[in-house]
Amino acid sequence: GDVGELDARVSVCRACPRLVAWRESVATTGRRASFADQPYWGRPGPGVGDPAPRVLVVGLAPAANGTNRTGRMFTGDRSGDWIYAALYRAGYASQPDSWAAGDGLKLTGARIVAAVRCAPPANRPTPEERHTCGHWLDRDLELAAPGLRSMLALGAIGWDAALASARRLGWTVPRPKPRFGHGAQAELVTADGHPIRLLGSYHVSQQNTFTGRLTEAMLDAVIARL
Ligand code: SF4
Secondary structure, three states, rough: OOHHHHHHHOOOOOHHHHHHHHHHHHOOOOHHHHHHOOOOOOOOOOOOOOOOOOEEEEOOOOOOHHHHHHHOOOOOOHHHHHHHHHHOOOOOOOOOOOOOOOOOOOOOEEEEEEOOOOOOOOHHOHHHHHHHHHHHHHHHHHHHHHHHEEEEEEHHHHHHHHHHHHHHHHOOOOOOOOOOOOOOEEEEEEOOOOOOEEEEOOOOOEEEEEEOOOOOOHHHHHHHHO
16 A cells, blocks of 8 residues: 555544544534634644655644644644744645645655554543554555655654664564654654664643743754754
């Protein structure tokens, strides 16, 4: 299969009962008042961007009123403003914002996926949900591997998910397990022997961007090392 087929399969997954219930309840009776007149996607967020990426961005999970509403990763919420603006500054994105699935955004050389593809209550997936959804990430890494050069993990959950997938695919991962931090770096080697650089950044969540824990300059500095 190819990336389009993978995205199509992800977008109809129902493997995690708690997350299926949550994503659908937000999309029906739980819409944010300001979006009450809009249709919600209410399904898993498939990957977005270049089908043969040099860079894979691994986020945490869709936002209940962001991706779970618009159907595209980091689209229609404040986190998206941050990551797409940074990808635009670095030349990967055709525009600096991402408000709706039909807005013409194009990514070149980069693809965005997530550790967990369904919006979790309180943005907190369980370990079991992270493990279950990790199998979709395995497929993403496997399909991207031939041309992949680096991965950007947003937050510790994205970092752990990327390392877990790499291990399941038989890639070489440093021991002891590399620790997440802003600017953390780990050198992985794919099963066919080429190096992949994993970089960590604090997540582009509002808790980090509103408080100044993550600044644009900090994010740009990590993206420049991809
Ligand atoms: Fe499927 Fe992942 Fe959503 Fe679970 S979180 S239902 S594995 S897409």
